[in-house]
Amino acid sequence: MKRLIEKHPERVVDYLAERLAFERGGVRLYEALLEHVEEAPEPEVRALATLLRRQRDEEREHVTWLQAQLEALGAGSHPHSARAELSREETRGLAHVILEGHAPLPHLLHALLAAELVDHAGWDLLVALADEAHDMEAQRALRQRRDEEARHLALCRELAERFAVQQVLDEPLRLPVTP
Incomplete structure (x- = not known):
């Protein structure tokens, strides 16, 4: 992230701290949702646990990566910033629905979809910053995580659509079981 932090390292820390706060909240959302899914009476709903666990694990990796980046920048693994506080507040509202x-x-999946929309947009912004700074190393690392978030978002959209089809059109619930 050498080129990205050249001009305003403290502002980059703020954006990374925002992502970290949101990712931590995302892990909590997935863990709470997994409890609901694993206790569902329908086997097809319980089968979603594998997909959701995979996404939760990728969110955890994002937390670990962001912590390492922030520590390398001297900000520690729990930096306080205005953007991080905003992210904590945003995830509290979504967590309330799920918890x-x-x-x-x-409805729980809708809350997760909302979280994934924000999450993807946050990573997309970081990629755009790295692109503008011509920071190839940061671009690669950030794109990898943004692409993972794109897959998370695609699954959440698909789940929302399939539940809507079931509810509105009285079609059988057909849920994905493989990524």
Whole structure:
């Protein structure tokens, strides 16, 4: 991230801290959703656990990577910043929907979809910054994580669509079981 941090390293730290806060919240969202999915009476819903665990594990890797980047920049693994606080607040609202436990699964998946939309946009912004700075190393690392987030987002969209088809058109629920 040498070229990316040349002009304003503290601002880059702020953006990375924002992603870190959101990723930590994302891991919590996935863990809570996994509890609901694993306890579902329908076997096809329980089968989603494998896909959701994979995505949760990628979110965890994002946390680890971001912590390493922030530590390398001298910010520590729990930096406080305005953008990080904003991300914590955003994920609290989404976490409330999932952690409350009373909402039906399609609503929980909708909350996860909202989180993944924000998450993907955040990584996309970091990629754009690395592109503008012509920082090839940062571009590669950030694109990898953005591409993972794109897959997360695609699965969440597909799940939302399949539950909507079931609810609106009375079609059988057909859920993906493989990535």
